Amino acid sequence: MRFRSRHIISFEKLESNFKKLKSICINNKIIFMVKANAYGHGVIPIVRHSVEKLGITEFGCASLGEALLLREELYDLEFEIYVFSDVQVELRECAEIYLNRRIVPVISNREDLDFILTNREFENFPLFIKFNTGMNRLGLEMSSVDEVIKSLKIAGRKSVYHLMTHLSSSSMPIKTNKRNLLQFENFEKIKKSFKDANIEVEASSISNSGAIEQGAGLLETHVRPGLMMYGPSSLLPQYSQLSQWTGEIISKLETYVISLFDVEKGQPVGYGATPCPSAGRVAIIALGYGDGFSTRYLGAHLYHRDIAGKIVGRVNMDMAQVFFSSDNLPELKVGDTFTVWNHSVESFSEFCQDVKIIPYEVFINLTQRVPKIYS
Ligand SMILES: Cc1ncc(COP(=O)(O)O)c(C=O)c1O
Incomplete structure (x- = not known):
């Protein structure tokens, strides 16, 4: 342990970044991404401060372990936690944690979806579904939208709690980059399929920091900022003029x-x-x-x-x-x-x-x- 080498984190700067974020996303709810120990800033104090002082109530983790740590350490606070990648819903011990600790896995593949839809314990469990619209990392395939909807109907589901996708290139121009345009277009198609099938989409999100900085994806109910909350812009330096972000390093x-x-x-x-x-x-x-x-x-x-x-x-x-x-x-x-x-x-x-x-x-x-x- 060091005495005189220190990572000093300012809650005041975090608050100021949050206010700046809100001035861009006036009507959006926030899922604050706090994976990897709040991007190295210490997840417990960051989330505590965000709930108590900033009024943020939704957080995104990468793994169930991260989410459980938050639940256990911050048992006195009310907030929602979503697990984005290392979900492991099919493991008995993990399924129990999801069922009992108010932690929601983001479903990104058919196996997890089928598991949740066919397992009676998960009958009333909120569905947080992620589609792959072109990032080609995690997410249900575009081509499976109809099948997914069919499975939801068979399971008697009338709504999805949150529908989302993730951009591969939000550090590049949103309005001109072909990949970004295609991902936005694909997400619209997916939402339309749900609408046409009378499956209600209660909430939706597409934008992480790069997109938010460019004012994109703000018609969805939610945004999912990570990096920008800690200060930096996530646009590539050559596109910095496209960013309206004026945050400070916290x-x-x-x-x-x-x-x-x-x-x-x-x-x-x-x-x-x-x-x-x-x-x-x-x-x-x-x-x-x-x-x-x-x-x-x-x-x-x-x-x-x-x-x-x-x-x-x-x-x-x-x-x-x-x-x-x-x-x-x-x-x-x-x-x-x-x-x-x-800063x-x-x-x-x-x-x-x-x-x-x-x-x-x-x-x-x-x-x-x-x-x-x-x-
Ligand atoms: C699904 C998802 N949404 C949002 C974010 C936040 O991204 P950023 O830190 O670029 O804002 C991440 C980060 O990894 C993510 O995986």
């Missing part, structure tokens, strides 16, 4: 300078004896791959009070070297706090682009060695 990643020394041009530093690009100063910071500060972060720019440094040499298990050129040295002493990212979307995006890792993964990489502090 966290800061802070560490401190363990050691500081001057270097000559070409002087080797650290494992692999990487030569320094010019004369300057190297700060050793207290973050390494054991903390989730990946070896792939080599070459990334980090700033100390607007002065750019660069990660040189191999990132170690518990440290990394940040090089500053002698042309522009920051005022930095041993023991000073060093901020890897703050600025621009600098966080630059970091992600430098390291060629999507923001989702940068957040999630951080390990438990870096304590999370909630402010």
Whole structure:
């Protein structure tokens, strides 16, 4: 565990992002995606705050284990949980959890659908159904819509609790990208088939962050934001002008300078004896791959009070070297706090682009060695 390397998460920023989200999705209900430990931000405090202070009542997890953790830790709160991918409804112990703990699996294949429709215990269980409209990952096939409807009718079902699909390319333009247009069109066709068959669709959703940022899919009852709630835009940098998102990163990643020394041009530093690009100063910071500060972060720019440094040499298990050129040295002493990212979307995006890792993964990489502090 670290003392001075900390992932500081601001509830105030989360709230401000939520307000900004609501100003885009004025009429939509929110399913807040909190998979993978709330994208690395700590799912229990994030969900508690979201229910108690933001009034969010629906959350999306990836696995039943994640959902159960939420139910057990937050037993005092009222909220709905949906399991999106690792569903395992056919396992007896999992089926019991769904039946008894108010957790709803998202049905994405025929086996799970048939299991729920033919199992009497699930007779009154809400159906949350996902169709594959072109992402080709999870989801009932478009071609099976009629059969699905037939099965629902045979089972005496008159409604579906939630019908959804997921976009493969929402980080690209929604209005011009052919794949996005086709997925929206396909989803309309599926909804029409349900309507024509008199199966009521109580709720529906299509948009995750990329689509919401572009104002798309807002005629459905729900939206399913994940990344944007934590701050970053999920549009590819070349399409950033299409995004109306003005959120802020809800966290800061802070560490401190363990050691500081001057270097000559070409002087080797650290494992692999990487030569320094010019004369300057190297700060050793207290973050390494054991903390989730990946070896792939080599070459990334980090700033100390607007002065750019660069990660040189191999990132170690518990440290990394940040090089500053002698042309522009920051005022930095041993023991000073060093901020890897703050609340600025621009600098966080630059970091992600430098390291060629999507923001989702940068957040999630951080390990438990870096304590999370909630402010
Ligand atoms: C089905 C589904 N909906 C919504 C989301 C949220 O996506 P994003 O974080 O890009 O907003 C995810 C994320 O993985 C997802 O799988």
